[in-house]
Amino acid sequence: MSRLVASGVTDFVGDAIDLQVQVDAVALGAVFALMAVGIGLVFGVMRLVNFAYGQLIMAGAFALAFASERDWPVGVGIALCFAVVLALSLAMERVVFRPLRTQSAAIMLIATFAVAFLLQSIALLWFGPLGKTATSLVALNRPVSVGGVDIRKITIVAIVTAAVCLVLLVALLNRTSIGLHMRAAAIDSQTARLLGVRANLVSTVSVLIAGALAAIVAVMLTVQFPTVTPTFALQETILVLAGVVVGGMTRLLSATLGGFLIGYVSGLLGGALPSGQSQYLPSFLFGLVILVLLVRPDGLFTRRRGLVERV
Amino acid sequence: MRVRRAALELLAPVALVVCAGLVGAAASQTTQIYFVTALISVSTVVAIYVFVGNSGVLSFGHISFFAVGVWAAGVLSIPEQEKPATMPYLFDSLSSTTVGNVPSLLIAAAVGGAFALLVGLPLMRLSGLAAGIATFAVLGITNNILRYYEKIGPGLNTFSSVPETTDMLQATVGALVVIVAAFAYQRSRLGRQLRATREDPAAARAVGVSIYRQRLASFALSGFLAGFAGGLYIHFIPINVDAVYLDLTFITLAMLVIGGATSLWGAVVGALFVSALDSVLAEMEDGMTLLGRTIDLPSGSRIVVVSAVMALVLIVRPSGLTGGREFSLPKLRPAVAK
Secondary structure (H helix, E strand, O other), X not given: OOOOOXXXXXXXXXXXXXXXXXXXXXXXXXXXXXXXXXXHHHHHHHOOOOOOHHHHHHHHHHHHHHHHHOOOOHHHHXXXXXXXXXXXXXXXXXXXXXXXXXXXXXXXXXXXXXXXHHHHHHHHHHHOOOOEEOOOOHHHHOEEEEOOEEEEHHHHHHHHHHHHHHHHHHHHHHHOHHHHHHHHHHHOHHHHHHOOOOHHHHHHHHXXXXXXXXXXXXXXXXXXXXXXXXXXXXXXXXXXXXXXXXXXXXXXXXXXXXXXXXXXXXXXXXXXXXXXXHHHHHHHHHHHHHHHHHHOOOOOOOOOOOOXXXX | OHHHHHHHHHHHHHHHHHHHHHHHHHOOHHHHHHHHHHHHHHHHHHHHHHHHHHHOOXXXXXXXXXXXXXXXXXXXXXXXXXXXXXXXXXOHHHHOOOOOHHHHHHHHHHHHHHHHHXXXXXXXXXXXXXXXXXXXXXXXXXXXXXXHOOOOOOOOOOOOOOOOOOOHHHHHHHHHHHHHHHHHHHHOHHHHHHHHHHHOHHHHHHOOOOHHHHHHHHHHHHHXXXXXXXXXXXXXXXXXXXXXXXXXXXHHHHHHHHHOOOOHHHHHHHHHHHHHHHHHHHHHHOOEEEOOEEEOOOOOHHHHHHHHHHHHHHHHOOOOOOOOOOOOOHHHOOOOOO
16 A cells, blocks of 8 residues: 555545545445345344354355365355355254244344354364465456556455345345345334244245355455454454444344445555554444444434333 | 341352362362362352343453453562563553552452443443443453553563462452452342342333443442452463453353353352363363273364353253352242242
């Protein structure tokens, strides 16, 4: 990144309008938005915050690394990634989410916390702390010049993929009957069940869609970070969870916007902070998260609820 | 009858901890390490219980109070001449001050409590998921700053040459102090008011309980005790910043939930049960002979088993091993229509 101005406030302004930083920030936001959809969709239907979402991405990334170390074709690697992530998602839903469906949100969150650590420690046991490398798609890191700005191909791929996925998802939710069922379950799952929405089917479908998104995110993240360790995507997941809550968990749109926003701000701050302070980036981000939560505890992009709580 | 039940509520955890202390004191030097670790875990988990158990609000942030306790006690009790070696950038006032064992524990507790109070002032207005994420954010910030700000500690380096004063006796006494404090709090007016807000926030508010103030008081006390536990820990084993982050947050929450988050008895049982499991697995990782067979688990499998047990307990018995109840003998338990 070119740093023309020395440091301080001018540097911040100078870099914030830097097109390159902007594009990278949008790309990061796009990837985070996909993760936010995965988390928000499952939350909407099951009222469950899936802390283990990052470990699904980690598992997918290991599948890609596995394929790449054996020099399998790219397509096979991606197929394996999808297969692993979808199978894990299904297993998670059957073994953990479904039995806990009637429990409180806190219990479910802690349960997914346990699942996250389980998967992470299995990965540690299996692949060791240094992990593996997935190199089959690194060619996407090469830059192309668009209007005088060097943009890595993966940046464009990430933005386009995220946009396509979101459009497809909106179409699924609005144009198909399973989408209608999912929306109904998200608004009021009890009433929806009374009206004939099959709870198990709806939750399976939402977990599968979330899984597919996790696989896509795994592909895109391994391009940018080819070294896959057991803590792969952990930091990202924590940020996205924060972003989703900041945006507002009650609606998919606000959750997605929250995810995008935290990715975008993270990319922007990463480019704008002077190098002596860049190690404190997480502190700045988390500080912002706390500030926003204090002002808008129900989310940035949701309508304000009445002051009086329900009795 | 009420007094007897109250006495049992306190005596059962105390007796359990004293037993662990006595067995540990009789054990060999290498086995003793497991017992000391277990008792420090009891202090930590009970400290977290004071807030999480009594308020019913989940907190991922308590390990930050533990961590500042570790930092305070560690930085202040390393001998002056050793400080420049591990912590060259330390503030002058910190590098020229050295305190003894007990003062350092008290300072650790005070720093933990003050930090919790400071954080709680804004954060205790939140509840539900927002509170969970905000406390997580506090943990992230604390870890980030302790990791890179080398004027207040060793940064990424491991704390070395902290006097190892936490032995079997200090760990036992420490755990007892924390348990008695937690018991006194939960039987007090403040504790009961907070528990009322846990059971029914609207009703509690209707009878004049301020949810915000009760949560804040409990959060500060909880941070105080967590800081104290952190002080105990750094006087036992040299650690670095990675030891007081996500893994410790997970394992302590696991202990609390496995035991039963809503009772003091549950917190103590959970901490000791998971510690015991963890110790046995650690021994198995090194190769252990049991009933004539040698069990040799690959290293790293203990966290697999602990997280699997945690998930299993949550699925089969979401209220924990103790059901979230205080200890009571069967005939003393009043028959309550459910």
